[in-house]
Amino acid sequence: MLRSSVNNKQSCPIPKKVRFSNPLLMCVNNDRKISYVCINCGAEIEELHKKYSSSVLKIMSCETCKQVADKYIEFEPIIILIDLVLLSQPAFRHVMYNTKFKIYAKILVVQLLFESYYVWIDAPKPFDVGEFASEKEFYFSFLLTSLDYILLVLMLQLWTKATNGSSHDLSTIHFVKAMTLAKVAKFFMIPLVIWSSNASDSASLRLLLVNGYYFLSVTQVLSILTNSSRRSSAFMTLVTIIVKHIVIVELNQRLRNVVMI
Template identity: 35%
Template structure:
């Protein structure tokens, strides 16, 4: 049986509008159910290819293609599945980023005494770092959504689904999970690894925007760059506040 039968009950498939992973044309179904549980993948009327070849693929292969930022894999995840873990993934990624900042903050304070490690874990610094990471992510998403709303929704007169875009942005931040092993397996090239992880996350964000809007790479890159600029401004503002949050955490 095809994998999509596990993702969508039959009654849900009747109500959804799917997208062809090859040409982005809409489709009313991913497969057709014949008698005796015989399923046949639906062929796209536009490109004459399977609407979604990934419904037969193993999840590991889908994940690998998503890591490679393949457009087809992103369309499958964002349009043709009922994956609804973006808020949970967002919180987990924020925890990863907060742990990275917290560990770097205590990099010069590391002690071999287990009591010190236990004491550090009870401090509020970690939660403060989580709040800063959440604030910066909020600034990034709001700036990206505002830019796309202004350009696509207002100037070009296109239809913009902000909720779907936000879901895509949050799901495409999955690369932040790599921050944990980068910190645990610390080595001389950690700054380079962290930079590459950041670049990978931004690339995934850009690809997610392209898939949702079916737009040019230039537009998605501009949106991501504006988001990074806003995120950086918020981070710098937090450092230069009269009652600097980070200084309060380190005191």
């Protein structure tokens, strides 16, 4: 029994001082991820802390950068949330790699519904539109918002695979989780919904600020996910958003003629 466990460990050696090109590509032993990542440099580590007793807990240091591997394990969630709002790379790494954060699907559904609602109420409507037609318009907005998100995930994944090859062969679920975390920035559109009745030129400025913050959020998460520079991630994000917008505009025209009959 002891010999088999030793063989399992030797079949997947992990050098302690090696910085992995992709923190998500972790060695798997018996279907279990055995490593975390340092929130400062992204290097893979075997454990975040050692528990000596019920009251004594020692936080481990990263052997690559010599800093505390994950300071956020002692922080309150509100502090982590504030750092996420400030687009802190260590905070994003903590949530993406070192926590059991399992409500991505719920957050994604809420995000898509809210963004669809904003698109729906912001779209111009004729005065004689019926209740059924208005409800159908909302479902159509949800369809376009969902397609927009799917295109974002797939385009970034394909681009990453094409430019970096198998070294960043991440699955779709990795990009879904990362982009869902970045899309939390869209919740800043809530004030736009509240103040939508106040017609002013500042409304477009507020929307521009929200979209700009969303762009920075996607750039930051993509940089962490692919372990690339912020400049290259920003370029990839910008081109992807532009191409995605062109595709969505074209799909809007074509699908409206089919669905909204």
